[in-house]
Amino acid sequence: MEPDWEAIPVRVGGALRKLGPVVMLVLIILIVLGFIFMTSIVRIGGTQVGIVEKKLGGGSLPAGRVIAVKGENGIQAQVLAPGWHFFYWPWQYGIKKVQWTQIKEGQIGLVTAKDGQTLPPDTIYAPEWPDPDKMADAAYFLDEGKGYKGPQLSVLNPGAYRLNTDLFGIKQVAVVNVRVGTVAVVKSNVGRTVETEDRLVEKGQRGIWSKPLGEGQYYLNTNAYEVTLISIRQTKVSYTAEVERGEAGAAQPLKPITVRSSDGFTFPVDVRITYRIDPENAPRVVAMIGDDALILDKLVTPRVRATFRNNAEKVKALAYVQNRSIQEQQSAQMLREDLAEYGITLLEISIGDIGDEATLGALLKTQTDREIALQEQATFEEQQRAAEKKKALTKTQQEAEEEKRLATATYDVSIAEQDKQKKIIAAQGEAEMVRIVAEAKAKAFELVSNVIGPDNAALIEVLKMVSESDMEITPEVMVTGQSSGVTDALMGTILKDMLNKQKSTPK
Numbered sequence: 001m002e003p004d005w006e007a008i009p010v011r012v013g014g015a016l017r018k019l020g021p022v023v024m025l026v027l028i029i030l031i032v033l034g035f036i037f038m039t040s041i042v043r044i045g046g047t048q049v050g051i052v053e054k055k056l057g058g059g060s061l062p063a064g065r066v067i068a069v070k071g072e073n074g075i076q077a078q079v080l081a082p083g084w085h086f087f088y089w090p091w092q093y094g095i096k097k098v099q100w101t102q103i104k105e106g107q108i109g110l111v112t113a114k115d116g117q118t119l120p121p122d123t124i125y126a127p128e129w130p131d132p133d134k135m136a137d138a139a140y141f142l143d144e145g146k147g148y149k150g151p152q153l154s155v156l157n158p159g160a161y162r163l164n165t166d167l168f169g170i171k172q173v174a175v176v177n178v179r180v181g182t183v184a185v186v187k188s189n190v191g192r193t194v195e196t197e198d199r200l201v202e203k204g205q206r207g208i209w210s211k212p213l214g215e216g217q218y219y220l221n222t223n224a225y226e227v228t229l230i231s232i233r234q235t236k237v238s239y240t241a242e243v244e245r246g247e248a249g250a251a252q253p254l255k256p257i258t259v260r261s262s263d264g265f266t267f268p269v270d271v272r273i274t275y276r277i278d279p280e281n282a283p284r285v286v287a288m289i290g291d292d293a294l295i296l297d298k299l300v301t302p303r304v305r306a307t308f309r310n311n312a313e314k315v316k317a318l319a320y321v322q323n324r325s326i327q328e329q330q331s332a333q334m335l336r337e338d339l340a341e342y343g344i345t346l347l348e349i350s351i352g353d354i355g356d357e358a359t360l361g362a363l364l365k366t367q368t369d370r371e372i373a374l375q376e377q378a379t380f381e382e383q384q385r386a387a388e389k390k391k392a393l394t395k396t397q398q399e400a401e402e403e404k405r406l407a408t409a410t411y412d413v414s415i416a417e418q419d420k421q422k423k424i425i426a427a428q429g430e431a432e433m434v435r436i437v438a439e440a441k442a443k444a445f446e447l448v449s450n451v452i453g454p455d456n457a458a459l460i461e462v463l464k465m466v467s468e469s470d471m472e473i474t475p476e477v478m479v480t481g482q483s484s485g486v487t488d489a490l491m492g493t494i495l496k497d498m499l500n501k502q503k504s505t506p507k
Contacts, residue, residue, distance in 0.1 A: 042085040042095050049162045050080025053094040067115040067167050069142045075166045077138040101161045101170055108219050109156030112169040116142060116149035125190050125224045129154040138164035153190055155221050176218040181233040183212035183279045185286040187226040199287045212282045228291050230282040240270040240352055257305050259312035261320055267359035269308060270352030281343030288342055307335045317363055321354050
């Protein structure tokens with residue numbers, strides 16, 4: 001059953017009239033006091049901060065101060081945290097609810113204090129806080145911390161902070177993100193000032209730090225520390241009408257280098273170079289030149305153009321075209337030494353097309369015709385040399401053949417001479433043997449003759465000869481009783497036999 005809402009006021013009024021005037025007065029007072037008490041209660045939300053302004057009962061702030069630390073009238077340093085807070089009477093306090101300060105990931109908070117001590121002379125930024133969380137506590141900052149008014153060197157890292165935004169101004173900026181293939185060179189506007197020749201200083205001093213920052217994220221106050229990112233990868237630059245992918249200047253192609261030779265020809269030269277900045281040299285490069293764009297525009301490109309132009313002035317156009325490799329080597333050596341003074345390492349340099357039809361067309365055509373003539377002459381000379389070699393080979397072969405025949409003849413003569421000597425020696429041996437035999441026979445015959453007489457000895461010898469030659473003597477010889485007749489008959493028969501043998505021997 002629903003209550004009768006219209007009847008409730010009538011019933012309450014009737015009940016109050018029954019309590020009497022005194023009780024009613026007390027009740028009214030309690031209601032008023034309760035209402036007044038309720039006005040002193042402040043609730044701060046979970047993501048809020050309460051900034052308190054004291055209106056009465058605190059006295060005046062010291063001269064030059066805008067935030068109260070010791071309860072003076074004005075904006076209070078202490079803020080109200082999320083939750084319920086009592087006795088903040090409206091007539092005495094003003095409460096401003098603000099969202100807490102959220103520093104996003106990948107960002108940092110640059111802090112500027114609107115109150116605090118005056119910065120020391122020649123100082124732009126307040127000294128760095130060892131504990132940034134204490135810096136964020138406004139009461140501690142202005143009291144025990146003795147914080148300085150103005151830009152703070154310390155920054156707020158990503159996170160949520162219950163800041164008194166009437167004291168601290170916050171500006172969020174990106175963290176220093178050093179990617180792979182780059183280093184960060186830091187120029188510090190804070191720290192002790194030192195005198196150096198190359199403007200390079202140690203970390204913590206004012207100037208360009210001599211050691212760069214490697215890959216990673218750094219929570220640096222980018223107002224106090226100027227960061228220059230330098231690529232340490234190989235950088236390819238093409239000074240041609242066509243730019244290869246990945247080369248510097250691809251968005252705005254660099255023009256070919258125009259040179260002038262000693263004989264007055266002006267022509268373009270396509271040049272490609274590759275260079276690198278080593279990490280340890282990056283601070284020196286920044287100190288002397290600047291960032292990557294300035295390195296290319298203010299140093300590398302002017303030096304490359306000047307080097308090639310200076311080298312071209314020393315040679316004729318045709319020699320330049322013909323001696324491309326020499327020009328590459330000379331230019332590379334000069335440019336390498338030049339860039340090294342700035343901490344830049346030249347890795348490679350190459351020359352592409354030299355000249356075009358408009359600048360070197362006539363010269364190159366003349367050279368082409370001359371080259372063709374030289375090639376034809378060289379071909380003729382080569383053929384002539386081949387013919388001469390063939391002629392010399394034929395002569396050599398003939399001489400070799402003659403030498404071979406001469407050697408054979410010499411050998412044959414030598415063999416014949418040896419055969420001759422052999423036969424002479426054999427004949428001499430045979431003659432000697434005959435002589436010895438004859439002498440022996442003569443000696444024997446003489447001995448026999450001395451015994452039996454010469455005729456008988458001769459007869460014996462003849463009979464030996466007949467016996468040894470199987471000669472037939474009986475039918476043709478008439479033997480007489482006298483020994484001389486027998487001997488004559490035998491000698492005749494022997495002579496006849498010798499004549500018959502001579503006639504039968506073929507000539």
